[in-house]
Amino acid sequence: MLNKDFQLKIGLAEMLKGGVIMDVTNPDQAKIAEDAGAVAVMALERIPADIRADGGVARMSNPKMIKEIQKVVSIPVMAKCRIGHFAEAQVLQTLGIDFIDESEVLTPADEKNHIWKHDFKVPFVCGCRDIGEALRRIGEGAAMIRTKGEAGSGNIVEAVRHMRSVQGSIRHIQTLSDDELMAYAKNIGAPVDLVMYVKEHGKLPVPNFSAGGIATPADASLMMQLGAETNFVGSGIFKSEDPAARAKAIVLATTHFDDPDTVARASEGLKEAMPGLEMSAIPEEEQLNKRGW
């Protein structure tokens, strides 16, 4: 599976490690993100908290808006397409997007199939809740995996659940004997060669990032300590009262995730974080992390 094209896609994900990728909806926000030290921006028309509030079908962003953002920043620009909507992905590839997020935050276009991502030259990132989902997406060609978390909730609990699940399963797979791997792969619905890779290397074949609910510097530190290699921050920055300061603080806390003094200093003086939602306040059918399989 590690042919040159795939190596190249994973290579860009490697360059984004230890950083913060921020959701932005216009060129001004993109500049704020870059100036705060973001390693990439995710260009989308509405941040997840607003998608949740507005309802309706959420689709790929307008190419005009994506191009405007590409013009003002020198860091990589990512964008989202709907799950299974390979035509949106083709458009994003044509626009020169650096990474496509086949995302549950948008309304799925195909309830059965995800995009066959090996067909594309541009790398993809996909969300997961557990190791089976992660390895299925990698099998389809995703060059980066992120936890789904619960986008737009400002609540870290789902991201923690998903990261702990993936990391726990990686440890479990390493305890299996070779003759148990096929049955394990069958049970989690994952390609057996990828399960074998995890056993041999003790990690996913692609970088493993965190997303969905990060709102504070301490949230960023928590996810890094749980094994995330980079943090995506969506609504957490531009739904807060002080986006520029909060963006910088989350970058610093991600770099120094293992140093509580720095995380404390980064958190000092910040205004209110985004309000956040209890998971019990989000009806099951409205939970974004339940989309996709």
Next chain:
Amino acid sequence: MNIGILALQGDYVKHARAVEKLGHTSICLKEADTLQKCDKLIIPGGESTAIIRLIEKLKLRPALLEFAAEHAVMGTCAGLILLSKIPGNLPFPSLGLIDIEVERNAYGRQIDSFIDTVQITLNGQEQDFEGVFIRAPKIKKYAETVEILGYHGTDVVMAQDKNILVCSFHPELTNDLRIHDFFISSVD
């Protein structure tokens, strides 16, 4: 030997693995104090704008310059940009330790990233190496003091000025340790 790797952001773990495979000790560092334990330093690939902001924010510049005055430093991709004298559009001045002029993202966006054979010269021996170029920079100009060690076609992709070694591609993303070995054993 103790090889420090600037671990503010980027693929520093890949460099650490290469150093360890060669039988040396890798030290991923985020603080100036840690530099005192290091014999040489690697500045990894990553996002040059994000790394230079952190260097400023954490006030690491004086310590890095002081270290480079007496020790060898290698930079790959973003590391090359940070070590160059004229780095293109960075938000803060680069470290200016090698007299080259750089164009960031010179090949284009991720879709234009590529893997191709480059010709490098290590200890006088010409050889091929698999060059992994990811949103890579180009060396547009270089001073006479700069020794050219690698080409991709006519593009200069690897260069050295005394104790400073730079390449625009990512040897750390391959399993080939020749460039790391050259840096550790022959660049002083």
